[in-house]
Amino acid sequence: MGDLHEYLEQLKKKIPDSVFGTGTFQGQDYAVVRAEKIADICRFFKDELGFDFLTDVTAAHFPDEEYQFEVIYHLYSFSKNERVRLKTKLREGEEAQTVTSVWRSANWNEREAYDMFGIVFTGHPDLRRILMPEEYDEFPLRKDFPMKGR
């Protein structure tokens, strides 16, 4: 992980009120950023800071919290050889913004997050289920979905 805090200072100058907080664990930093601005934020990280590779997009469900869903982005820069982790938080029913316009690899990753958690990515070109059958109407990785299935 590189010097995330420096990048965030640059980000704040460009897009005010975009960063909510940061955290660190075992030497890995992450930043919680504004969900409504995520496409712009990612665009900034790609174009201005050189994070030209999206390693992964995934989500997590925290049913007891006000913001039930987290969407987690892992970015990588070939020139800097650094990784960055960004997160957005969403309430139940809130829609996420797609980052497919920034990296095409977000396409399947966001489809999987939709498939497993029911998070809708607005602006996604092809938001269908990817692993579960098309007619399935549950979101299996939500915490209220039982292990044995339904």
Added chain:
Amino acid sequence: MERFTTEKVDGDSEILTINMGPSHPSTHGVLRVVLQLDGETVVKATPHVGYLHRGMEKIAENKTYHQFIPYTDRFDYLAPLSNNVGYVLAVEKLLGIEIPPRGQFLRIMICELSRIAAHLVFVGTMALDIGAGTVFFLSFQQREYLYDIFEKLTGARFTNSYTRVGGVARDIPDGWIEMVRKFISTLPKEIDDYDRLLTRNRIWLGRTQNVGVISADDAKDFGLTGPNLRGSGVEYDVRRAFPYTGYENFDFEIPTGTVGDAYDRYLVRMEEMRQSVRIMRQALSRLPDGPVSADAPKIFLPQKEKVLTKMEELIHHFILITESFDAPEGEVYNSIEAPKGELGFYIVSKGGKSPYRLRIRSPSFNNLQALPKILVGRLYSDAVATIASLDPVLGEVDR
């Protein structure tokens, strides 16, 4: 489902929709691709995945960290040991423990042997798909010797489950080093044989050169990793970029392609096998003595002999088996260079004995995304060569 449908476009031209897979010999598992053809040219390709979805990420939330290790065998089932290492490294990162040098060397050796095993399957099956059956039998013979090596070390040929959080299941058995020495001394000659059969073979060149071309920018944009990314000329290897378990102390080269076609991806994998042999030689010549597992009695299972004779070990054994260990609260992302590319694990822990969320970033899933782009405009017969050259493993795509 109907096997194919046709529809008329622009009056005279007809678009034929055909269904390839999920059970098709050249899709290497249960990949289904719906192809729309104008004559023999692909105008649209839509991959459908998920036929092997077993809900690994959900299962992980309901198992202890140790209990999940056997499931990792079943992601990329052509290189189970590599998955084992990737998973336990992520858990060890979460716990903040490191294992002793001998254990690290052993992990590097099994990672490289699995890379060889996976690439042997690649070269054999790709040649078979394109119509060169001989290579398949030769490479599977070598893979068979490798499986004997795995069996001797781990007790299983296929689903090895050899690593543990904090080490590996057991130290090297007698005679194993000699088996490995013999194997890596004969393998380069075998690879030269495949080289002679394929690399300058006119049919092979015709079927793979300029087929399934991915530019470097596209490869980055689609999230490709591993030999598929390097075939397009991007020198990215997790072993070099973020060295783990001691790879920084080994000399090896990262082969890259120039065109990004199926032929480049083939060449990259062939060279990677030779580099793996090189790493194996270094590992064998410098293999240190000492324990293979971390001195972490609250995490790693004690030796069986001690369990039967010592009180403290018996207690640790009992607690670990019945309750397992607690992980601290936090989140980590850790990845390794698996044979197919970057295999990452993102673990969110809220404390306790199971991960709160375990995300598996599998290389094949992202690698397959490029398929619709590179098939379009090419011939139907190239689809087979292209899929084979991307080398997806569906166990890893669907998880």
